[in-house]
Amino acid sequence: MISISKLLCDLDAEGDGLRYDAAEESDKPQITEEKQRRPVVVWNTTKQCNLYCSHCYAGAESAAAAGELTTEEGKDLLDDLAEYGAPVVLFSGGEPMVREDLTELVSYADDQGIRPVLSTNGTLLNRERARELRDAGLKYAGISVDGLPERNDRFRGQEGAFEAALNGIHACQDVGLKTGLRYTITEMNAPDLEGVVDLLSDEGVDRFCFYHLDYGGRGAEISDVDLTPEKRREAVRRLCDMTREYHDRGEEIETLLVGNYADAGFLVEYAREELGEAQADRIYRYLRRNGGDPAGERIADVDYQGNVHLTQFWQGYSLGNVRDRPFGAIWEDESNPLLARLRERTDHLKGRCSNCQYQEICRGGSRLRALAIHDDPFAPDPQCYLTSEERASSSAAPPAPSD
Numbered sequence: 001m002i003s004i005s006k007l008l009c010d011l012d013a014e015g016d017g018l019r020y021d022a023a024e025e026s027d028k029p030q031i032t033e034e035k036q037r038r039p040v041v042v043w044n045t046t047k048q049c050n051l052y053c054s055h056c057y058a059g060a061e062s063a064a065a066a067g068e069l070t071t072e073e074g075k076d077l078l079d080d081l082a083e084y085g086a087p088v089v090l091f092s093g094g095e096p097m098v099r100e101d102l103t104e105l106v107s108y109a110d111d112q113g114i115r116p117v118l119s120t121n122g123t124l125l126n127r128e129r130a131r132e133l134r135d136a137g138l139k140y141a142g143i144s145v146d147g148l149p150e151r152n153d154r155f156r157g158q159e160g161a162f163e164a165a166l167n168g169i170h171a172c173q174d175v176g177l178k179t180g181l182r183y184t185i186t187e188m189n190a191p192d193l194e195g196v197v198d199l200l201s202d203e204g205v206d207r208f209c210f211y212h213l214d215y216g217g218r219g220a221e222i223s224d225v226d227l228t229p230e231k232r233r234e235a236v237r238r239l240c241d242m243t244r245e246y247h248d249r250g251e252e253i254e255t256l257l258v259g260n261y262a263d264a265g266f267l268v269e270y271a272r273e274e275l276g277e278a279q280a281d282r283i284y285r286y287l288r289r290n291g292g293d294p295a296g297e298r299i300a301d302v303d304y305q306g307n308v309h310l311t312q313f314w315q316g317y318s319l320g321n322v323r324d325r326p327f328g329a330i331w332e333d334e335s336n337p338l339l340a341r342l343r344e345r346t347d348h349l350k351g352r353c354s355n356c357q358y359q360e361i362c363r364g365g366s367r368l369r370a371l372a373i374h375d376d377p378f379a380p381d382p383q384c385y386l387t388s389e390e391r392a393s394s395s396a397a398p399p400a401p402s403d
Helices: 004-009 016-020 071-084 102-111 127-136 149-156 161-174 190-202 217-225 229-248 262-274 277-290 327-331 337-343 367-374
Strands: 040-044 088-092 115-120 140-144 179-185 207-212 254-258 299-302 307-309
Touching (some): 004 254, 004 277, 016 277, 040 071, 071 102, 088 102, 102 115, 102 127, 127 161, 140 161, 149 161, 149 190, 161 179, 179 190, 190 207, 190 229, 207 229, 229 254, 229 262, 262 277, 299 327
Parallel strands (some): 115 140, 179 207
Antiparallel strands (some): 299 307
C-alpha cells in the first residue's frame, strides 16, 4: 500500500510505522512501532460468497467448497502466525462473514497478539454482527464499493448490493468499528471514481483504498476491460488532486493506492511538479523505506484449504500447505525457485523494468500481471504508466537518498 495522504499531505496514520518506519513521527497509536519484519497475512477463510463479483481474485462461489480449514485448524494457523511474528491477519474470502465461527477466530487472533482486520463486501453486516466483531477485537473492516449503485451492483452481480454495503458501513460506524471503503477501478466503473470519494466523505468514512486490478481468478477474465495506462495515470492524478483538495478543506481522509507500484514513481514525479524538489526528495525516501511491490516478502496469503501463496491475488501457485508444515517453514523455504527469485527480483527483471530509475521504490510492479500477459513473471508489468522519459536516468532522476 502507498499512502497518498501521508506522502502528499503528511497525514498521520496508524500504519506509518508498519509501512515507512516512521512511528515516532506520528501522533496516532501505531500498528507496530517499527517497519514490518514479517508479512501481513491474508487468510481466505472460505471460498463461499453471497455475491458473484466480476473481478474476484479468489473465484468465489455460492456454495461452500470442500477442504475448508476447520475452526481448530484455523486456530492452529493463528498460533503459527503469532509464533512467526505476523503483525496482521486479514480475514477475507470469498465472504468471510458466511463463516459461523468468524467472531471466534477474530477473538482468538486478538488474544494471540495478531491484529485482526476484515475484508468484506459488507452486505451481511448489521449492527449486531458489527458489535460482536468489535467486542471480539476486530480493529478494522474494509468494505468494498466498486462504484455508485448501478455500476456497483452490475460489478458485484446482485441488485441492491450497493445499498446493503452502505448499510454495513453504517452498522460499523454505529458501534465505533473503524471502517474504510475499498474500490477496484476498471473501465466499467472508472466514471464513478469521484462519486465514490464524495460518497465516503458524505458518509463520514475516513479511509479509502484504491485498488488496481490484478489478473488473478476472475480478475484475469476481465483484463480486457482494465484501464489503459494513460487512463490509469489520469485516475491516479485525479485521486492525488482530490486527496489534497479534501485535506485543504480540513477533511482528513486517508487515501491508499494498492496493487501497482508504478504509483510510487508517479508520486515522486507528481510531487516534483506540484510541490517542489524538497517534497519529491521526502516522498522518495519514504517510498524507499516502504520497499516497493511486496509479493513474496511483506504480504502472504493462506487460502481456505491452507495453501500458502505469494499474494492473495496469486492463487494459482502454492508454496506449500499449513496442514503439512508450519507457515514460517514454508515462507522461509527459499529452495522454492520462484520465491527465491522474487526476493532478488531486481536481478531478474527484464525490459523497461530492468533499467528503470524507479526500480528501487517499485521493484517491477505486479509480477502476476507480467505472468498473465507475457507468460513470464519477470517481464514488465503491462500496467506501468510511467513515460519512457520518467523511467530513464536523466535530469528527472530521483534525488539521492538522504536518510
